[in-house]
Amino acid sequence: MHELGRRPGAMQQLNRTVQAPGSPEFGIEDVIGVPEGSPVEIDLRLESVMEGVLVTGTARAAAKGECVRCLEPLGLELEADFQEMFSYPDAADRGRTAEPGDDAEDDEDVIPLEDGMFDLEPVLRDAVVLALPMQPVCQDDCPGLCSQCGARLADDPDHHHDATDIRWAALQGLAGTIQAGEKDDLSGAAPGVDEKQEK
Secondary structure, three states: OOOOOOOOOOEEEEEEEEEOOOOOOEEEOOOEEEOOOOEEEEEEEEEEOOOEEEEEEEEEEEEEEEOOOOOOEEEEEEEEEEEEEEEOOOOOOOOOOOOOOOOOHHHHHOEEOEOOEOOOHHHHHHHHHHHOOOOOOOOOOOOOEOOOOOOEOOOOOOOOOOOOOHHHHHHHHHHHHOOHHHHHHHHOOOOOOOHHHHO
16 A cells, blocks of 8 residues: 555556465355465555545456256356455544444444555455355256256256155055956956946
8 A cells, every 4th residue: 555655536556366265265165166276356446535545346256166956067257346445543543523432333344454555355255255146056947956866857858757646556556456357347247348238
């Protein structure tokens, strides 16, 4: 921030390519994220204001994960916008007319500049996580996996299993044991004779 100076209205634009940090994962753990060490392109605009430096930017990176329906690997190009205010260390004392009993929550939201530098990683991490899909899919109409055998349904659209309703399983077993001739014997009619004709 030394190059920018503390004169309100001063502005500086920067372009940087940095490596994605590791632990904790730069994304949603075990779902999707930017792999550690992969390049992250950052466009920054730094604006000096009375209280500190307003940082506005865009981060671009390639995220990798797996489809939540079929578990196939997937990748997507990610773009995340962010904006954060970094305050000068003495900004809290300057111009403060608040009384001691004021709410302290505002102080918790202030991120101070330290030795003319700011730490962008927490801001960038929050922006990237919010830009990632919570349930990534390889395609919008991905049918997923077969619930019985785990086969990927997109590879075989006609995939199915002949399922028997458990409520009819006993009757179906009984029907399978009766031969055609036995049906006639059970009805009391002679084989091959229509039941209506016999009456």
